[in-house]
Amino acid sequence: MKLHQLRALDAVARLGGIRAAAREMGLTQPALTKALRELEDANQLKLLVRGHRGASLTDAGARLVVHGRAIFRELEAAQIEMLQMAGDKGGHVSFGISPMLGQVIIPEAYRAFRTRFPNVRLRMHEAFTRETIAWVADGTIDFAVVLLLGSETSANITTQPWFDVDHKVVGRLGHPLGSRASFVDLHAQEWLITNASGGGQFDLLTRLCAENGMALPERIIEIPSLNLLQTMLHNTDAVAISPILTPEPSGNKAQIIECDAVHGLRRQFGLIRKADSQLGAAAEAMRDEVFRLSHQIMQNLRVQDAKK
Structure with missing residues (x-):
């Protein structure tokens, strides 16, 4: 050929x-x-x-x-990449990132990246794990930083675990349940998840219900958009399972609802990239910034937890 x-x-x-x-x-x-x-x-x-x-x-x-x-x-x-190594700072980088993580770190990652690569075209994707695997495998994006489900099985991708993130049940500020509730009361709420067919929040909710001897909640709303999900969370009495990446969840518009029956909700975030190719210089620089800032926010969370 x-x-x-x-x-x-x-x-x-x-x-x-x-x-x-x-x-x-x-x-x-x-x-x-x-x-x-x-x-x-x-x-x-x-x-x-x-x-x-x-x-x-x-x-x-x-x-x-x-x-x-x-x-x-x-x-x-x-x-x-050859042009970049020869001193040309052009080209493009396309990557995916978990929406919640992206909200926290992307502005600073972008600023740091731009000081080194002022002319590189960027394309950022709000990425959920299942769709991301296909995008990485076919070369649509250079890499992704998302929740690792443990079932990434494409022949030409590789994963690299980066850090673990605790997940909590959250509701709007002033939620009728307050800051602590029984699992029976939580179970009776309407639940917001990004994917009702498996993975991520759905798997965590399924596990919670199984551990407490209950079926899945009767009322589940699937919203595959973080912005829309957060709008619903902030303005209704629905609840959700959220990764905790900042001391105050969801930009000070939501609160954690503690529950003695909800514990051990920890999932791994990490890198997904093609196994049979190397990242270019610009893509490596963006990956490194995302890595640095991700670990920085996790360190900040540990410091905050130690002060409590």
């Missing part, structure tokens, strides 16, 4: 036909058709189905396009 052949297949996949693909690549239709046939011959598989309305991918063709796009991204990343 050759790079120009993969680009030809990708162009046909995106544009839906030989003529449009040839025009985009600046080739004649016979030249593009030859490249595609050589690619099919090299793989001994039919990659395209040609018809009066254009061309469509076979299953093999669709799989090869996915691999080809990963190759294009790796090649672009290599080119950018």
Whole structure:
């Protein structure tokens, strides 16, 4: 397989036909058709189905396009890293971060990063673990710092645990339950979670209920957006399970509701990245800032806890 052949297949996949693909690549239709046939011959598989309305991918063709796009991204990343090592501070970095962690550290991480890489384009994703695995695996993002579920099993990703975070039940300031409640009273509340199909808060809530001999609460609202979830938390009597990353949860608009039956809710946060590639200089710099600031806030929390 050759790079120009993969680009030809990708162009046909995106544009839906030989003529449009040839025009985009600046080739004649016979030249593009030859490249595609050589690619099919090299793989001994039919990659395209040609018809009066254009061309469509076979299953093999669709799989090869996915691999080809990963190759294009790796090649672009290599080119950018070489330019950065040669003194060019351009390029781009794309990464994902847990929304709660991002709220606490991203502004400072951004400022530190910009002093070293003023011209690098940044793309930041509010990331939850399950979707992040796919983004890292296919090269959509360079890395992610999220809750590690312990089930990250993609063949081409690797994880690196960074720190443990305690989780607590939280409600709005002035919640009717006050600052302490029984688990029976907590269980009767409406619960807000980001994913009702498993992982993260759902797994913690499931464990809590099982440990206390109860089924899941009858009223659960799934909100896969941190901003919307926090809006509901701050303005209703619903409760949620939240990672505790600052002494005052949720920007002084929420409070911890202690419960003797709620304990040991600790989960691990860490890095997810591709196993078969290295981060570029700019991506490494952003990763290092996120690492430094994450550990700094955890140290601050330990100091605060020691003073209580």
